Amino acid sequence: MRENFAKPGNALKRAKEFIEVGKKEQALACLNDVINSKKHRTWTKVHQEIIFMHIQLCVETRNNNQCKEGLHQYKKICQQVNINSLDASIRHYLALAEDKANQARQESRDIVSALECEDLEQDVQTYEGLLLSTVTDDSTQERTDRVTLLPWVKFLWEAYRTVLDMLRNNAKVETLYQETAQRAFKFCVEYGRRNEFRRLCDNLRNHMNQVIKQQGSQYGINLNVEQSMQMHIETRLIQVDCAIKMELWQEAFKAVEDIHGLTTMSRKPPKPQLMANFYQTLALVLWKAGNYLFHACAHHRLYILSREQKKTLTSEENERLATNVLLSTLAIPLTTQRNLTERPYEADDEKSRRLATILGCINVPTRSSLLKDLNKLNVLQVVSVELQNLYRYMELDFQPLCLCGEISKLFKILKSENDLELDRYIPQLEIIAIMKQMKQISQVYQTVRFSRLVNLIPFADQHRLEKIIVEAARHDLEVKIDHSTKSYIFGSNVSFYSSEKDDILSGPVIQSMPSDVIRSQLLIIYGALRKASFMITPERKEKENARLEQLVQKYKRNRIKQHASILKRKDNIERRKEAIEKLHEQRVRGLVNVKSL
Incomplete structure (x- = not known):
């Protein structure tokens, strides 16, 4: 039954009394009444204590829906008054959820260790384990994780999704949004959640589309601010790194395209260090994808950027970068299309143009063009x-x-x-x-x-x-x-x-x-x-080269005189043409006069 509290502090005291007697559900109901009540919408310090206890109870009871609703209501209370309180509450929520997941994982490992070492004189394989092994391929650790760890992993994943959905397109908590996204990426890597990683990437992409569409709203994110753009790009770089660790190469390439889209939207060019990380990551993704041509092109761009922007480039770093450029260029396949039927499809051409645009190339590079660039960049003198x-x-x-x-x-x-x-x-x-x-x-x-x-x-x-x-x-x-x-x-x-x-x-x-x-x-x-x-006979080649050199020197000595004679000859030809045309006109006129007589 709902209670009407005159003050938020009364609800806090009543909730503590319920907790002392072990009635967490009733305590959570009291706190929900205050948070959802329209009478208590003026933020005070007591509200922060209430939301912290509310989060604590939701995590202990693994009630994600009530925690989500409570945070949304608390956001309305403190968004205009004290946004830092919302920031602290969400951080507290994520920290508790992560701690519970870590404790569950350690507990699962301890249970398996205890089962395997219950009696050192007996066989390690128990009767229960032997029976289960005949009907399933799962190990003892996997079965224990499914019972002990998986519920908390689901709870932690829902916590990340809740926070990201609540903080999207809000400039006041933009930093917390980016930190949460990065923590969610690391969660997927740590627990090997490949499907959740794909969903997380799609959610972030949808959030970015909303940010672009809602430019100029009251609390909306302004992508023209350099710091905001920088944070978005850094988050995508972490996304690419995590995708590489999980070997999700398609997601990694999508993230690379997102980074390129953000850099083109930015009014200011991104930092050189950021672009260097971008080219390194892109080169690895393209290598894993088997696209050796653009892999080499990415190393070329990285080498040019490092030489232009890093004035303190050491000889060892320069040699390492040049080595990557040379080896990646030599590793480009020798592909030649002999007829029209073997030429790449239009889809492949479109993909090549997209990659060339991402790498900042005007035209699609070729193996021969990249080999010529080796000499222009003096790579061979460095390796x-x-x-x-x-x-x-x-x-x-x-x-x-x-x-x-x-x-x-x-x-x-x-x-x-x-x-x-x-x-x-x-x-x-x-x-x-x-x-x-x-x-x-x-x-x-x-x-x-x-x-x-x-x-x-x-x-x-x-x-x-x-x-x-x-x-x-x-x-x-x-x-x-x-x-x-x-x-x-x-x-x-x-x-x-x-x-x-x-x-x-x-x-x-x-x-x-x-x-x-x-x-x-x-x-x-x-x-x-x-x-x-x-x-x-190599000496014959030397003689011919010497003869060619003599001819070149002779041409250089006489080129002015020859040029003048060519111009004079051209003038003579023009004068002769004019004289012939005049003579022809006179003959025509003479014939006309004779016919008239």
Whole structure:
């Protein structure tokens, strides 16, 4: 039965009396009467004591609905008078809920430990455990958690949801809202709640949409304030980190898009440290997603940002960043679409444009463009000698018989130096090295036996090698696998798609494949023989370079005189044209006069 208290203090005393005799439900009812009463809407210090006791009783009785209703009513009482009281009440509520969940988890562990160690002389497996193991796959710990821990985990999750829904789009408690969201993310990671994490991300996204729609309301959040925008971005960064820990890569990418949307809305550019964390996180997400092109692009953006903004960048940090840039760029797959049917779908193009926009790129990057940027950024001058040699072997040298062998030696050296950054790139770099060596071998040989090729590539067996070659054949490499003779046959067929190729695999070549020699055969043969001649007699190349240098110097000496003679010749041609036109007009006039006579 409801009671009408003249003063809030009377209800507080009555509630304490009920608690002393163990009647928590009656005590909670007394406090609810005061909080919901319209007569007691003027905030006093007694109200804060009442709400603290109300929260305490709700947590002990695990009554989340009454706690939610009480906090909403208390928000109306103190929002305009003392918002700090609401802040303290909510923090008290979350702290009690978290403590109860931690106590329940410890209690569950203690129960399992006691069951397993009840008698040291008996078998550890009890009869109850043996019977349960025949009907379920759950362990003793899982069954105990379901009974002891799960109710408090549900209560804590509802507490987070209640607080977030109550504080959304309220500038006065914005800091508490962001802290609660961050604590909720950590709760999902700690207890492994993947579904709740997805719901939490959706709720925060809906709250942000409401903030955007309700700009200018009385207590609404103003995103034009730098501090508000900064807090929202920091919360999303924690969201991405938690999604990565839980391996929810789709949610991580959605959070990255949210961060990009917030940065574009902000009037002031975000802090460099914030953007550095953003690029690092985005690079990891893209690597896990298998998007090696934009993973490398993210490392490029991070390197540029670090060099521009961090004036005290040490040589070790610079080398580490440059190493990531070089390795990620070399690890980009050698993809080439040979015809219109193999080009990516429009959805993939749209996704690439979105990623390019997120990374601040005007156009969608390519492997060749990022390789050119390595020279512009002087990355090769910063990395170690071994990585410089790796770049030279993979992008510059033509070594069809020892490319993978030299790269394998470099990998062993770098592994001995405990280069952790290289470990994750090694499998991808090996695939690219195999494809490049196969491309170079196809320039020299027409047929190679399986055993010979396996010896040339030390880090791949025949099965892995055959899988990579089949994949390469879908793009630019012209090869057939002949199991009857146990050999690979290169360039045996003229490709129908040669004229429609968008690009070729990067790397040095000495001659074209049969599909590329349909036109200009003599020029191609001349180029191949010239390269071979230079490889056999390097001094000839030096002489030709010297002769070219002489021609360049001669041109520089005579270019002014030649330019003047060209201009003079142009004037003479113009004058001759004018004279011919006048003569032609005179002849026409003469013929007209003769006909008139």
